[in-house]
Amino acid sequence: MTAPSNTYDVIVVGAGISGLSAAKLLKASGLDPVVLEARDRVGGRTFTVQNKEAKWVDLGGAYIGPTQNRILRLAKEYGIKTYKVNEQENLVHYVNGKSYPFKGSLPPMWNPIALMDFNNLFRTMDKMGEEIPRDAPWRAPHAEEWDKMTMQELFEKLCWTRTARRFATLFVNLIVTAEPHEVSALWLLWYVKQCGGIMRICSTTNGGQERKFVGGANQVSQCMARELGDRVKLQSPVYRIDQTGDMVVVETVDKQTYKVS
Numbered sequence: 123m124t125a126p127s128n129t130y131d132v133i134v135v136g137a138g139i140s141g142l143s144a145a146k147l148l149k150a151s152g153l154d155p156v157v158l159e160a161r162d163r164v165g166g167r168t169f170t171v172q173n174k175e176a177k178w179v180d181l182g183g184a185y186i187g188p189t190q191n192r193i194l195r196l197a198k199e200y201g202i203k204t205y206k207v208n209e210q211e212n213l214v215h216y217v218n219g220k221s222y223p224f225k226g227s228l229p230p231m232w233n234p235i236a237l238m239d240f241n242n243l244f245r246t247m248d249k250m251g252e253e254i255p256r257d258a259p260w261r262a263p264h265a266e267e268w269d270k271m272t273m274q275e276l277f278e279k280l281c282w283t284r285t286a287r288r289f290a291t292l293f294v295n296l297i298v299t300a301e302p303h304e305v306s307a308l309w310l311l312w313y314v315k316q317c318g319g320i321m322r323i324c325s326t327t328n329g330g331q332e333r334k335f336v337g338g339a340n341q342v343s344q345c346m347a348r349e350l351g352d353r354v355k356l357q358s359p360v361y362r363i364d365q366t367g368d369m370v371v372v373e374t375v376d377k378q379t380y381k382v383s
Contacts, residue, residue, distance in 0.1 A: 129381045130156045133372050135360050138166020139193065142346040145353065156380060157350065158372065160359035164347045167299075170338030178338040186339075187330040189318055193342060197335065200345040204333040209326040217288070228289070228324060236285035243280050243290055244320040251315035259312040273310050274302035297323060 132148050134141045137159035145155040163169075169182035186193055186204065197204065215222045215229035224230055231237040254262040262268070268276075273294055281287045294302045297317075298310065317323040323330045335341060347354045355378075362373040370382040 128379060129383050130154050131382065132156075133158065133370065133380050133382055135363075135372070136160075136166060137164040137343065137347065137354055137356070139168060139343055139346075141166070142343055142350065142354070143192070143196070145350055146346050149350065149353070155350075155353060157354045158358045158360055158374060158380065159354065159356050162357050164354060164356070165340040165343040168339040168343060170340035172338075180334070180338050180340075182339070184334050184339050185331045186334070187322070187332045188328055189322070190330075196342050196346070200342065202341050202345070203336040205336055206333055207326050207331055231285060231289070233283070233285060236283045239281055239283045239286035240289055243277070243286055246280055247311060247314060248319050251311045251319070254308070254312045254315055256312075256316065259308060262308065265308055268308035268311065269306050271307040272303050273305045273307050276307045277302060293324075 131153040132145075132155040134145045134148075134155055134157045137157045141157055141159075142164060145157045148155040165182070167183045168180070170178050170180050172178045185207070186197075194204075196202075209225075212223040212225060213229075215224055222229060231240060250264075250268075253264065259265065260269075273290075277287050277290045281290060291302055294300060294305060294310065298305060298313065314320060314323055317330055321329070326332055355374075358374045358376065358378065360372055361375050362371075364371040364373075372380045372382075374380075
């Protein structure tokens with residue numbers, strides 16, 4: 123039988139930044155939320171590891187930019203400082219066993235046809251994104267068609283050169299840590315639009331890669347989790363959600379049952 127303490131106003135599944143932020147706002151509004159997280163840590167796609175040599179290294183989401191006001195506001199609230207990413211030194215593009223130093227947001231292309239192809243692809247992606255409503259991407263005129271299409275299929279349709287397709291694949295790898303065949307075109311086009319377009323998401327200064335957190339990005343989630351206290355339940359993977367009755371019932375693999383009254 124479920125204990126009364128397992129009945130809450132809201133059940134949040136996932137203790138990433140979004141889930142914890144939602145629970146934090148719900149608590150501030152006078153509601154009683156609980157957060158169920160499958161892993162043994164909070165942070166979701168942000169993951170910071172520490173060691174003596176490097177002190178801290180982000181292995182997940184790390185970068186923030188000028189338009190990302192909500193997470194910047196959280197960082198300010200918790201006293202987490204940021205620093206500007208150094209873009210004065212060379213970056214390295216490693217492909218086919220060779221390293222190519224370069225400066226700027228993207229590696230240079232020496233083939234003018236490939237460069238035109240790449241520019242056309244990114245302009246077309248931004249243009250397609252204009253059709254997608256920010257708050258309701260499923261209402262886009264071509265939503266069903268684009269959602270059935272992977273980004274790999276879109277690249278094959280739009281790109282003329284192998285070089286442009288390779289760089290397009292790298293773009294998807296970098297921004298969503300996935301392969302193009304794994305990603306819905308509708309979702310990625312919407313995601314890029316939400317980030318301000320191709321150039322903003324790729325840029326350092328005044329772009330999505332402008333800053334990082336001193337001490338790692340996972341601190342934001344850790345601070346929210348401390349504030350929420352025992353409302354955050356780690357190692358609690360959800361396997362069943364029942365919304366058919368008068369109450370919502372959520373069950374975890376360790377046989378715990380949570381209810382929303």
